[in-house]
Amino acid sequence: MPPVPIYEYACTACGERTEARQGFDDPPLEECPRCGGRLRKLYSPVGIVFKGSGFYSTDAKQGSARPAEKKESKPADAKPEKTTSPSPDKPA
Numbered sequence: 001m002p003p004v005p006i007y008e009y010a011c012t013a014c015g016e017r018t019e020a021r022q023g024f025d026d027p028p029l030e031e032c033p034r035c036g037g038r039l040r041k042l043y044s045p046v047g048i049v050f051k052g053s054g055f056y057s058t059d060a061k062q063g064s065a066r067p068a069e070k071k072e073s074k075p076a077d078a079k080p081e082k083t084t085s086p087s088p089d090k091p092a
Contacts, residue, residue: 008044013037 004021011017011032018039020029029039 008042009039010042011035011037011039017042 004023006019006021007028008017008019009029011034014032014035014037016032016034018029018033022028028041031037032039
């Protein structure tokens, strides 16, 4: 059985607030249980909790790193290695 949402209503006459567990197909409440006035459905922001990895732009998916992005980190004081390449003037 799926979870049944809780809806909040407010009376337009006396301001009484009430909650009701209702299925998606149930008709909305219309009469205030306190004064018999007309009820209106209230809408509130939904609290959503994302658990686990993969929900943020800073999360990386496993195995999705490109070879160019896989660089070994070197200490900041390390000097770059010199490579010798043949000079265009001298034959190899």
